[in-house]
Amino acid sequence: xxxxxxxxxxxxxxxxxxxxxxxxxxxxxxxxxxxxxxxxxxxxxxxxxxxxxxxxxxxxxxxxxxxxxxxxxxxxxxxxxxxxxxxxxxxxxxxxxxxxxxxxxxxxxxxxxxxxxxxxxxxxxxxxxxxxxxxxxxxxxxxxxxxxxxxxxxxxxxxxxxxxxxxxxxxxxxxxxxxxxxxxxxxxxxxxxxxxxxxxxxxxxxxxxxxxxxxxxxxxxxxxxxxxxxxxxxxxxxxxxxxxxxxxxxxxxxxxxxxxxxxxxxxxxxxxxxxxxxxxxxxxxxxxxxxxxxxxxxxxxxxxxxxxxxxxxxxxxxxxxxxxxxxxxxxxxxxxxxxxxxxxxxxxxxxxxxxxxxxxxxxxxxxxxxxxxxxxxxxxxxxxxxxxxxxxxxxxxxxxxxxxxxxxxxxxxxxxxxxxxxxxx
Amino acid sequence: xxxxxxxxxxxxxxxxxxxxxxxxxxxxxxxxxxxxxxxxxxxxxxxxxxxxxxxxxxxxxxxxxxxxxxxxxxxxxxxxxxxxxxxxxxxxxxxxxxxxxxxxxxxxxxxxxxxxxxxxxxxxxxxxxxxxxxxxxxxxxxxxxxxxxxxxxxxxxxxxxxxxxxxxxxxxxxxxxxxxxxxxxxxxxxxxxxxxxxxxxxxxxxxxxxxxxxxxxxxxxxxxxxxxxxxxxxxxxxxxxxxxxxxxxxxxxxxxxxxxxxxxxxxxxxxxxxxxxxxxxxxxxxxxxxxxxxxxxxxxxxxxxxxxxxxxxxxxxxxxxxxxxxxxxxxxxxxxxxxxxxxxxxxxxxxxxxxxxxxxxxxxxxxxxxx
Numbered sequence: 001x002x003x004x005x006x007x008x009x010x011x012x013x014x015x016x017x018x019x020x021x022x023x024x025x026x027x028x029x030x031x032x033x034x035x036x037x038x039x040x041x042x043x044x045x046x047x048x049x050x051x052x053x054x055x056x057x058x059x060x061x062x063x064x065x066x067x068x069x070x071x072x073x074x075x076x077x078x079x080x081x082x083x084x085x086x087x088x089x090x091x092x093x094x095x096x097x098x099x100x101x102x103x104x105x106x107x108x109x110x111x112x113x114x115x116x117x118x119x120x121x122x123x124x125x126x127x128x129x130x131x132x133x134x135x136x137x138x139x140x141x142x143x144x145x146x147x148x149x150x151x152x153x154x155x156x157x158x159x160x161x162x163x164x165x166x167x168x169x170x171x172x173x174x175x176x177x178x179x180x181x182x183x184x185x186x187x188x189x190x191x192x193x194x195x196x197x198x199x200x201x202x203x204x205x206x207x208x209x210x211x212x213x214x215x216x217x218x219x220x221x222x223x224x225x226x227x228x229x230x231x232x233x234x235x236x237x238x239x240x241x242x243x244x245x246x247x248x249x250x251x252x253x254x255x256x257x258x259x260x261x262x263x264x265x266x267x268x269x270x271x272x273x274x275x276x277x278x279x280x281x282x283x284x285x286x287x288x289x290x291x292x293x294x295x296x297x298x299x300x301x302x303x304x305x306x307x308x309x310x311x312x313x314x315x316x317x318x319x320x321x322x323x324x325x326x327x328x329x330x331x332x333x334x335x336x337x338x339x340x341x342x343x344x345x346x347x348x349x350x351x352x353x354x355x356x357x358x359x360x361x362x363x364x365x366x367x368x369x370x371x372x373x374x375x376x377x378x379x380x381x382x383x384x385x386x387x388x389x390x391x392x393x394x395x396x397x398x399x400x401x402x403x404x405x406x407x408x409x410x411x412x413x414x415x416x417x418x419x420x421x422x423x424x425x
Numbered sequence: 426x427x428x429x430x431x432x433x434x435x436x437x438x439x440x441x442x443x444x445x446x447x448x449x450x451x452x453x454x455x456x457x458x459x460x461x462x463x464x465x466x467x468x469x470x471x472x473x474x475x476x477x478x479x480x481x482x483x484x485x486x487x488x489x490x491x492x493x494x495x496x497x498x499x500x501x502x503x504x505x506x507x508x509x510x511x512x513x514x515x516x517x518x519x520x521x522x523x524x525x526x527x528x529x530x531x532x533x534x535x536x537x538x539x540x541x542x543x544x545x546x547x548x549x550x551x552x553x554x555x556x557x558x559x560x561x562x563x564x565x566x567x568x569x570x571x572x573x574x575x576x577x578x579x580x581x582x583x584x585x586x587x588x589x590x591x592x593x594x595x596x597x598x599x600x601x602x603x604x605x606x607x608x609x610x611x612x613x614x615x616x617x618x619x620x621x622x623x624x625x626x627x628x629x630x631x632x633x634x635x636x637x638x639x640x641x642x643x644x645x646x647x648x649x650x651x652x653x654x655x656x657x658x659x660x661x662x663x664x665x666x667x668x669x670x671x672x673x674x675x676x677x678x679x680x681x682x683x684x685x686x687x688x689x690x691x692x693x694x695x696x697x698x699x700x701x702x703x704x705x706x707x708x709x710x711x712x713x714x715x716x717x718x719x720x721x722x723x724x725x726x727x728x729x730x731x732x733x734x735x736x737x738x739x740x741x742x743x744x745x746x747x748x749x750x751x752x753x754x755x756x757x758x759x760x761x762x763x764x765x766x767x768x769x770x771x772x773x774x775x776x777x778x779x780x781x782x783x784x785x786x787x788x789x790x791x792x793x794x795x796x
Contacts, residue, residue, distance in 0.1 A: 054734070092717075097579060098678030101671040102469075102714075109462035109598070123578040127673040130584060134597070191569055192578045218577055220565040220676065 037349050039114030040084070045341065045348075047117045048089040048107035050124065055094035056219045060245025060275055061120060063321060064143065065090040067330025068118065070318035071310075071421075075334070077317075078422050081341045082348075089113060095120075095219065097127035104128040108137055115140055115353060118161060118333045122146045122194045123219075129155060138353050140340065141333055141379070145269065146193040150378040157354045159372065161333060163380035165194060165242060165267065168295045169201025170407045171383045171400035172265040175293065176238045177206060178398070178409075180263075184212045186236035188227055188243060188251055191216035198242035198267060205407045212236055217247060228254045231262075238263045243270040249279030252288050265293040268383065272325030273393035286391050294393070295383040297366045298332050300325055301394050305417035306332075306365050313421075325393075336364045336379075339423035367399065367412045384412055438618055445614040452606045461598035466710060468598070468605035468670045472498075473706035475612045475663025477690045478699050479656030482620055484688070485697025486628035487652045489545055493557030494660055495684035496564055497534050497541075501661025502674035504533025506580040507573070509668075513583035523585055523669065527608065530665035531658055538657020542650040561684045568676040579675020582668045605666045612662040617699055619655060628652055682737070689740055693747045695754025704755050712736060712743075 039046040051065040052058045069088045076085040089111050091103035100119070107113050108131075115138035119125045122144045129148065132139045138157045142149045145162035149155070162168075169187075176185055187202055189195020195216055202211055213234040215227035228251060231239060239262050241248055248270035255262065271294025277285035299306035310331045314323050321327070341348060343356035356362070360373040368382045382401030386393050399412045418424075452471075456464050476498050483489045508529030512522040541560070545553045568574045575581075586592075587600040595603075619625060630638040631645045638645055668674045690705025713736035720735055751758035 096677040096680075097577075097673060097675050098671070101673060102465075105465050105598075106462055106714075109460065109465070123675070123677075126578055126581075127671070127675070130581070130672055134584065191576050218565065218569045220569075220577055 037114070038112035040348065043084060044087050045081075045084050046087045046089060046111065046113050047115050047337070048091065048104075048111055048113035049117050050091050050093040050100050050103050050107070050119045050128075052095035052120060052124075053090070053092035055096060056222065056246060057095035057121065057244050059279065060270070060272075061143075061326060063324070063326045064118070064120065064330040064333075066318055066321060067310075067314065067327040068334040070313055071331040071334030072338075073317040074313045075338055075422060078420075081338055081423070082346055082425065084341075086338070086341070088117070093121075093124055095124060097124050100124040101127055101131070104131065108132070108135060113137070115350065117141060117337050118143045118330075120144065122148070122190075123192050125149075126193070129158060133157065136350060138350050140353075140357065141336060143329075143333070144194070145197070145267070147197055147378070148193060150376065152375055152377050155377075157350070159357055159377045159379070161336070161379050162268065163295070163297045163383045164378050165197040166201035166204065167381055167400075167402045168267045168383055169198040169240065169242065170205045170402050171201075171295055171385065172240050172267070172293070173202040173205035173210070174400050174407045174409075175385050175398055176240070176263075176265060180238065183237040184235050185210060185238045185240060186212050186231045186234060187214045187240045188224070188231065189214065189216050190242055190244065190247070191218050194244075194269070195242045198240070201402070202240055204402070204405065217243070219244070219247070222246075222250070224250050224254050227251075228258065228260075232258060232260045236262055238265060241266040241270055243267070245270045245272060245275045246279060249276050252276075253280060256284070256288055263291065263293070266295075268294060268296045268298075268325075271295065271386075273388050274322060274324035275326060278322075289388050290390075292388040292393075294386050296325070296386050296395070297368060297380045297383045298325075298328050299365055299367065299414060300328050300386065302392060304414075306421070309417060309421045332365050335421060335423065336362065339364070342423045342425045363415050365415050365417075367395070367414045368401070368410075369413060369415075382410060434622070437621065441618050441621070442614060445610055445617070449606060449610040453603055456595075456599050456602045456606070459599075459602075461596050464598040464602040465670065466714070468602045468666065470707050470710045471602070471605035471609040472663040472666035472670065473687070473690070473709055474703050475609050475666065476660040476687055477694065477702035477706045477709075478613045478616050479659035480687055481691040481694065481697055481699065481702040481705075482616055482628070483652055483656045484691060485695075486620065486625060486632060487649055488550075488632040489649060489653065490550065490554040490688075491541075491545075491557045491653075491656070492554050492688060493541075493559075493561035493684055494656075494687045495679035495681075496557070496560045497538055497657045497660035498664035498667065499564060499674070499676065499679040500537040500657075501530035501534040501664025502668040502679075503574060503580065503664075504529040504531070504661065505665040505668045506582045506674045507533075509583050510580065519583070519585045520588065522583055523604070526582075526668075527662065527665050530661045530668075534657045534661020534664065535654060538654050538661070539650070541657070542653030545653055546646040546649040558681075561679070561681050564679055565676040575675065577676060579673050579677070582672045582674060584672055585669050601670045604669055608662050608666050612659040613699065616655060616659055620697075620699065624648075624651070686740065689744050691754075693744060693754055695756025695758075698754065698756030701754050701756030708743075712739060 049065060053062045072086040072088050091107060093099040093103050116132060118141050120143035125142050125144060126148060133155050140159050141161035143161055145165040145168060147164050149158050149160035187199055189198055199214055213231060215230055217224050217227055248266050276289055280288055301307060310328055311323055314327055339362050340356050343361060344352045357372050358374045362370050362372055364370045366380055367384050368380055370379055371381050384395045385398040387396050399410050400407055401410045476494050480494045483491055505526040509522045509526030512525045544556060548556060569576045587595060587597055627643045627648045630643050631648045635645045686709045690709045691702055694701025694705030716736040716739055
């Protein structure tokens with residue numbers, strides 16, 4: 001047996017030294033709380049986003065951020081907003097909440113963005129909602145129709161962009177009831193807030209016993225055979241879909257393989273015709289999608305002023321990438337952010353940016369007026385119905401709004417294009 | 426490296442604990458030199474280290490290959506969330522919620538690890554690997570089907586704010602790094618004690634030859650289950666740390682890819698080496714981020730194509746390179762220089778007892794009973 005006192009003594013000395021280092025470093029801390037608005041100076045405004053550039057949602061949505069970037073380049077080429085150019089930092093989260101948590105922290109702490117814009121996805125963005133709130137980062141125009149974003153009391157700086165899923169579910173269900181009274185209506189939904197909120201909307205329009213069967217899928221399991229089989233079994237005639245684009249295509253394709261061709265009504269998040277044709281293939285896609293119904297609230301009419309402007313921007317600043325609903329969506333997000341930034345004053349802070357959105361003065365570019373206000377952080381309370389006819393997806397004139405607990409048909413009020421799509425202060 | 430032959434058991438444990446305290450203090454001090462995002466990364470590394478430390482003992486010492494260690498982390502994370510959330514709702518202070526949550530994590534991961542260990546003690550090599558692999562593949566389905574686990578979206582975890590006295594000194598990321606470092610120290614130190622003590626000998630005995638171990642009075646089943654539970658508890662604490670740091674626990678983080686990366690981490694670090702497990706954990710967390718940072722300088726379309734895929738390729742290449750160059754992993758590759766450095770630091774110290782054999786810095790031939 002040997003005397004061991006030297007080892008502990010040395011360790012104790014070293015521990016004491018380390019403690020001294022702790023105290024010394026405390027005085028020159030790098031992680032100490034700091035002031036000053038990050039991400040903005042006289043020349044640029046830096047905003048960040050998390051998008052699914054890879055993973056299960058990539059094929060349907062990865063073109064959105066490219067479109068937003070292209071629109072910002074267009075604005076920058078015209079001199080920017082209040083003389084500042086907009087820098088858009090896009091991070092890939094693979095539609096996995098775990099990655100979202102990392103990349104959003106990187107955006108806020110490392111890239112020091114002024115605001116987060118259009119973070120995509122319900123499960124992904126939910127996982128960073130508290131973090132953004134606690135750090136006072138404006139969380140604008142989340143790319144999801146969950147009602148979670150509309151909680152001004154709890155999340156004063158979070159705003160949604162999509163018409164919420166209650167609105168979409170209610171509008172599609174009402175349209176189904178108007179088109180084919182008494183039809184057997186079923187719902188296929190994503191097994192998170194997306195599906196559940198959509199179902200609430202459907203039940204708002206049809207009553208709590210109006211849905212014959214509600215099936216769910218999980219994005220981590222890329223197969224919907226069991227769900228589609230159950231829906232076929234239940235004798236569904238109209239299937240309402242709270243699905244992202246990839247799963248909309250999968251649902252249609254799986255049903256077609258079973259030799260089953262019901263009517264499909266999809267949420268705007270999974271109802272983009274060119275994207276769906278991309279999934280299903282040029283040969284069968286157009287045939288399967290003829291008569292396909294979906295909801296939308298953006299200027300998605302081929303030939304419209306906004307549509308043509310966005311096509312021009314897409315050709316010039318986006319290398320002529322395939323033009324689809326995601327392109328219109330991405331550029332509309334860019335336009336709304338530019339408008340908010342213009343309204344936030346000559347020297348915007350995070351507070352004035354949020355106030356500008358809450359002021360209710362933003363008009364956006366939708367087919368209905370924006371509903372933002374101090375006590376409403378949702379963008380749209382109504383949607384139009386678009387139908388695919390002869391390979392072209394366009395509005396058919398039916399437009400619905402949800403007011404509290406009731407769904408009503410209204411007239412669309414499209415916002416006219418002004419000033420070449422550059423928001424004026 | 427076994428000191429059992431050179432000192433008393435209690436003295437040895439004391440030395441390990443003191444070294445742990447020293448390293449913990451150093452790590453806590455280091456957080457002051459880091460910006461918030463680095464502190465966040467440090468916390469994630471610490472959490473990953475909890476899992477790799479247990480895994481390296483399992484694979485390296487008892488030879489049980491677990492491909493599903495991420496599930497044990499997930500069990501810890503869910504255990505934390507399921508206890509801490511009601512605690513926060515009941516109005517308990519954050520510190521109490523944290524402590525209760527950690528207990529919840531230990532219970533959940535211990536239960537899952539115990540069951541898995543019982544099954545694992547009856548299975549060998551590829552069969553155990555298959556069982557654990559099946560678990561990690563089943564995790565998303567379990568999270569979706571079992572009510573109360575929040576499906577793909579996961580569960581929200583109560584926020585642990587910086588305590589009052591420290592609020593003027595540090596931001597929340599640094600505080601979370603502190604929590605992570607302390608919990609990791611509590612998780613890993615017992616593993617180091619186990620590894621170098623009698624339990625470690627038993628694990629090596631079982632790994633070497635189960636029949637011989639049984640003849641020597643060692644119960645292989647008990648040793649294997651014990652090792653599995655110890656590794657699970659540590660991994661569970663890692664899951665709890667991740668839950669605290671990210672304020673969320675969901676199946677997305679604990680994917681098959683992540684689970685396999687944990688194995689890559691311990692193989693690259695060096696099987697059986699706790700220091701190697703730490704290096705491997707740092708690699709698993711930092712490499713994808715580094716690769717993405719480098720790739721962001723590439724043209725946009727190329728970057729989009731490589732994004733998320735390049736890191737996996739780099740891991741594969743690294744694994745091959747390391748196993749070809751140093752089959753013992755980074756720990757073996759650096760053991761020569763480390764021993765020389767330790768020897769140089771040691772020699773000029775007059776305080777050392779003269780009876781310290783100079784051979785202490787070299788690996789000494791192990792007695793036959795240790796094999």
